[in-house]
Amino acid sequence: MATNRYAHIADDIRRQITTGSLSAGDQLPSEAVLARQYSASHVTVREAIQALENEGLILRKHGRGNFVRHTFGRIAYFADYASADTWAADNIAVDVSVRSGEVESGPRLASLLGLPMKTLLTEYVYLGHHRGSPCTLARVYVPCDVAKLDVPLTSPTTPFGEDIRVRLAEVGIEVTRTVSRVTSRLPGAEEAWALRIGTGTAVLTIERRSWDASGRVVEAALLVLPGHSSEAIYESPAPAARGLEATA
Incomplete structure (x- = not known):
């Protein structure tokens, strides 16, 4: 279990992506919904999303939300x-x-x-x-x-x-x-x-x-x-x- 709260949230969303619960192109719940779901602050949720974006798993679309990125070979x-x-x-x-x-x-x-x-x-x-x-x-x-x-x-x-x-x-x-x-x-x-x-x-x-x-x-x-x-x-x-x- 991740000790940092944002890392725990990132781990759970990453698991949903890798197991197929979240598919490429799916939109993530809003930060407000995720904050309630994980009993975390908006700042903590934002840090988790940032970590997933840095890994290439999440694509931010300004004004539209966060989506699971289409992954591809090297x-x-x-x-x-x-x-x-x-x-x-x-x-x-x-x-x-x-x-x-x-x-x-x-x-x-x-x-x-x-x-x-x-x-x-x-x-x-x-x-x-x-x-x-x-x-x-x-x-x-x-x-x-x-x-x-x-x-x-x-x-x-x-x-x-x-x-x-x-x-x-x-x-x-x-x-x-x-x-x-x-x-x-x-x-x-x-x-x-x-x-x-x-x-x-x-x-x-x-x-x-x-x-x-x-x-x-x-x-x-x-x-x-x-x-x-x-x-x-x-x-x-x-x-x-x-x-x-x-x-x-």
């Missing part, structure tokens, strides 16, 4: 720029929408792209959904003086903006090297809102940069995935065995 990011298969999902369909616009580079983007402050960039924002729940967020940046790309607003090849590099190649800009840097942290308020997760949910963040043959950064991406449903996979070819011969 979404994998393959950090192999030479491969066309840069992502995979365990038996789920991810619908991706894209919006784009021009922005000026602030300190972080200027450093990432190796450009002066206030350089004009095109920002492509990819948001992936599974059954209406956001599950991936990617922001991809291309300097405007590098290329102007025609990117479709729906049904891109991946939720991580990999089609940007394909379209760069189509206009004669070949990516010769890509580096991905993976970290984990808590989400910012804007990221938590976009992914409909709690601010206490750990996220996996991937910072990706791509260079052309001249050493110019032609694309940079900032990817954010909920930590409870994502992973990054690195794969390298085995080193060639040189100068070694089998002996009898």
Whole structure:
């Protein structure tokens, strides 16, 4: 038995979800009803809901209430720029929408792209959904003086903006090297809102940069995935065995 009152409430609701008493898409009783049901304060109930939201079990819909989130297999990011298969999902369909616009580079983007402050960039924002729940967020940046790309607003090849590099190649800009840097942290308020997760949910963040043959950064991406449903996979070819011969 959990010693903390909010943990006991979270344990009971978690049990109802895992046993199927509460199904994906079901709405939880209001906080007032839960407070009466568990003889607890509204603050304690809110803490329990927050804990379940951070675990990816509850989806808050502002103005509508709390719902059991549709769970899904892990979404994998393959950090192999030479491969066309840069992502995979365990038996789920991810619908991706894209919006784009021009922005000026602030300190972080200027450093990432190796450009002066206030350089004009095109920002492509990819948001992936599974059954209406956001599950991936990617922001991809291309300097405007590098290329102007025609990117479709729906049904891109991946939720991580990999089609940007394909379209760069189509206009004669070949990516010769890509580096991905993976970290984990808590989400910012804007990221938590976009992914409909709690601010206490750990996220996996991937910072990706791509260079052309001249050493110019032609694309940079900032990817954010909920930590409870994502992973990054690195794969390298085995080193060639040189100068070694089998002996009898």
